[in-house]
Amino acid sequence: MGQIYLVRHGQASFGSANYDQLSDLGMEQARLLGEWFANSRQKFNRVVTGSLKRHRQTADACLAQLPKAHRIDTDWVTDPGFDEYDHHEVMVRHRPEFEDPEEVKRFLASSPQAKYAFQDIFQAAMSRWMSGQYDGDYREPWPAFQARCVGALQRLVEGADKSQNIIVFTSGGTISTICQHLLGLSDRQVAELNWTLVNCAMTKLFYQPGRVSLSYLNNYAHLEWLGQPESITYR
Structure with missing residues (x-):
């Protein structure tokens, strides 16, 4: 084996x-x-x-x-x-403003709880990607x-x-x-x-x-x- x-x-x-x-x-x-x-x-x-x-x-x-x-x-x-x-694509299809890495930095620096809020946003972005409703939006569904x-x-x-x-x-x-x-x-x-x-x-x-x-x-x-x-x- x-x-x-x-x-x-x-x-x-x-x-x-x-x-x-x-x-x-x-x-x-x-x-x-x-x-x-x-x-x-x-x-x-x-x-x-x-x-x-x-x-x-x-x-x-x-x-x-x-x-x-x-x-x-x-x-x-x-x-x-x-x-x-592609983490980046999955995120920006849900939150287009995060196309700019500097915007991500500003968001993460905005409050002590920002990392937890970012995780919630990313979970929502993952749900969108995995739902099958938007496959045409992604290079790799x-x-x-x-x-x-x-x-x-x-x-x-x-x-x-x-x-x-x-x-x-x-x-x-x-x-x-x-x-x-x-x-x-x-x-x-x-x-x-x-x-x-x-x-x-x-x-x-x-x-x-x-x-x-x-x-x-x-x-x-x-x-x-x-x-x-x-x-x-x-x-």
């Missing part, structure tokens, strides 16, 4: 002009995950990343912590099927994103030997959608799950011919052991 580790990227630069860049904390989260793998003597037969910069940065910082004997010598595989949905994520998982399993350890550096929406496929979750449940996934947390799958199953979800014990709550982030 093979194993697939789906790793959500480390904390990105939320609220900046370029979200697709790990923060300093995001780099540290990835390094701590790598130390966890090194201490558990984990080896990987394949490394897969989405095509986003934050995916590759997380992979580089994480796997640099492994002993040389445990590192992958071959080229890593990049599969855009594991990319995140929700059903297309679902199909892309499931297709990436299927390609991964079909191209793997039956007992490989594979690590995939991807995003929270992708992981949530794959879990929806495996567990039969509703769209509402997958949206709620997405909010709970921790940066640099692991979700582990087992696979064998014709079957993929969930072993565990959103494991971030490698961050908890520090006893520093600020190391655990969701955005």
